[in-house]
Amino acid sequence: MKKAGLVFIMMAIACGVIHAQDHELQKSWGVGAGALGYTGRYSVNADLSTKVSYNVNALYQQHIINNNVWVRANGVFGQLKGDNTSFENSRAAKGSFSTNMAELSVLAGLDIFDLSKKRFTPYVAAGVGAYSLLGYKASNGATKPNKDKTAFVVPVLGGVAFKATNKIAVFAEGNVRLLNKNLDNVYGTGVSNPNRYYSINIGARYSLNASDIVNKPIW
Structure with missing residues (x-):
């Protein structure tokens, strides 16, 4: 049964690759901006303005199967507080x-619809990355150990993209990071203080090979 499943997956990938040879896969770069937020002990009973700040991001995205499955390199800079x-x-x-x-x-990631044929698509993605904290300051005066300033993280995101023109797509997405280390310096024996950081961004992507895309009805 496992072998049959493996063969099926390999055949599906092979069919996608063969189809891709006759259909140019889309490549794009993009930029976005939005809010970067934190949850932890210092977000309890605090209003939004004291636990949410800004972020900007830049990305390169390459479809790899049928203009639905893609990989993305993503860079983010912002402020956590x-x-x-x-x-x-x-x-x-x-x-x-x-x-x-x-x-x-x-x-x-996965686009639910092929944006070369539809005007919009929801999408989901997950991956791996690393972050670094720069210029850290805490009210208790404690310094952040170097081992906690840089760490691996697992980003999970969902969003929707709209085709504005043949070359430009605008997007809105939310991204939560899992498995990050402590951010607020509140930890110790018996202290339960899971920290998370998340972002909500809007932006635009510019297709590097969209000359063959034609606008078509959504359905």
Whole structure:
């Protein structure tokens, strides 16, 4: 049974590659900007402006099978922060931190529709990457250990892309990172403080070989 499943997968990939030889796969680069947020002890009872900041990203995306399956190299720069010192907070630790961050990742994704034939498509992706914290500051005065300033991360994202012209697609997407290390310097024996950071971006992609794309109805 396992062998039959493996053969089926290999045949599907082979069919995709053969089809791709007659249909130019799309390549594009893009830029985006949006919000970069944090969840952890210093986000408890804090309003949005004290735990959400900015980010910008740049990407290169290459379809590899039938203009539906793609890989993306993605770079992000932004600011992470958390501050609940001005809010009533009887149970969680009070404090603040702020840091710039840079992230590089490689993701594999799936467009639900072929954007060369439709005007829009939802998409999902996941991958691996690494981030680095730059200029870290914490209210408790503690320095961030070097081993916690750089770490691997697993980004998982979902979004939707709209074809604006034959060469330009605009997108909106949300991205949460898993398995990152501690960000806010609140940790220790018996302390449960899972930290996460996430982003919501809008942007545009420019197709490097879109001259053969023609606008068609969505359905």
